[in-house]
Amino acid sequence: MLRTSRFIPYLYLTPAALLLAFTFGYPLIAIFDFSTRRIRGASGPFIGLENYRQVLNDSVFHQAVAHNAHLLLAVPILLASGLLLAILLYERPRWWPLYRTILFLPYMLAVPLVGIVLSNMLQRNGIVNEMLRAIGLNMLALDWIGSAGLALWSVMGVIIWREMGFGMMLFLARLQSLNEEVTEAARIDGANWWQRVLFVTIPQLRGVIEFYVVISVITMLAWVFSYVYVMTRGGPGNATIVIEMYLYNFAFRNALPGIASAVAVILFLLTLGLTIPLFRLRAQAAEEDRA
Template sequence: MTDPALVRSSAAAPWGAAADERVRPAGARKRRRQLWSYLFVVPAVLGMGFGFVFPLVTVVRNSFYAGSFYKLSFVGFDNYRFIFGDDVFIRSLTNNFRLLLTVPFMTIVALLVAVILNDGIRGWKVYRSSIFLPYILPAAGIGLTFSVFLQFNGGLNTFLRSVGLSSIAADWLGSQTWAIWSVGGVVVWQQLGFGVVVFLAALLSLPPEVTEAARIDGASWWQLQTKIHVPQIRTAIEFFMVTEAITVLSWVFTYVYVLTLGGPGNSSSVMEFYIWKNGFAQGSVGLANAAAVVVLLIASVLIAIYLRLRARPDAGARL
């Protein structure tokens, strides 16, 4: 029943190359072959058009306008000129870049934990589960917990004082110096486990032969990790670093909103918070749009790298 020639032709495009191929004119056949594909992508294309393309185009256009949501007038580059002269925006931008420092820190710690877990240390699955748990919990609930935990007379400081470390019991959320770093600390607390899981998954998929061979050649543990294991999971490391860089530059609104509300005195504001505050609390829509475009430009550079990493032909082969 299965004519090999038919199977071969349908391998490229299963439908439309069916048995009645001979009787249909070529044009109709071609159209039919493709029609279902187009129909199948319609919902997704509409959704992404509405949810991504339309707002992206609008935000760029509206960044050259000022006024309220409903009455906009063209102002050229005034919004951009304003935000780059605005101390609060510069502070926000700087804070996002400060948070970037968490990325190498998390990468190193997560790598260390992953290679240790990869050694099959006893109870590694329990450790992995506990360290990964924070990553999936809602940042709002977590942030709220930390906003209580990190108060001057909250859980952490009470604990520190009780063990005689009152000298390091800082006002974590209430001091201009500390607030943004406390936000960074919560980000690390929540994101570290993601790195561990990504690195460990990559390590576990490495062929054991290479490790075996290196060991027979007398490689030490340290050499094995730095010369054999870590270089082989380079893509995973790059993926994690890019993902986290995007996260700390443009996905940390929840932490700031719940932990500090950008305070004290805007000292822990980030670009997202600046956008929210101008757009929805102060009604300076033009500034919010211009700041959003700045975030978009910064994110685009990283998204391009992310795309290159994830769209590699061999990526995604392991499920």
């Protein structure tokens, strides 16, 4: 530790503190204030919890919440596919560095780009349907983006396509820091591949798996705006509206920042609630790492 006079450290801290107060501190306090006012333009009269009442009674908001909940189905799929690919790569099959580079690529690409390319592929007369027809699956050649029943599944598929590489890389990094002797011992004891994966490898990855699940849950609840905005704008109708899109519509389409702030508060408390287990898991993962 450096010895300095008492106020010097705060001098170093000030620029960051001011910047964080501007982007996080003020807005996070302001949304609570705004959410209790009827705002037209810059400010408005205090109306108590009226905005919250309106949001919680709005069937479109219920739909948005249900759609975010639906997207949670992507979490087990992401987890299983990420784990499978990481374990396969960890065994260092031939060309594994090439596979790793390719499989991580989607995560590097921007969401708008991915959304536009894949939406075009999923159009009614797009390449996906053309391929399905070519292999005789005509009944599966559907209107993936344009029909209300399928659009949310398509958005989910695109999210899985792009985010899969993240989990894979996370698990692979953890695997590479593990002690190989344990798996080797299980092999010598006659455990087959499935037994080694289920009873030796996965238990050792427990910390990072829990962490990944929490991170993915937060993603599905509060970080999917760009996918939805680019692919469907929440449509057709409200078939793919999510909480963030609902907030965006009220704030910047309908110019009702009071109501939108109530949604922001709800979203904030939701992520905050999920952050607590995240912190615990992060500390745990760090502990395992040191061990």
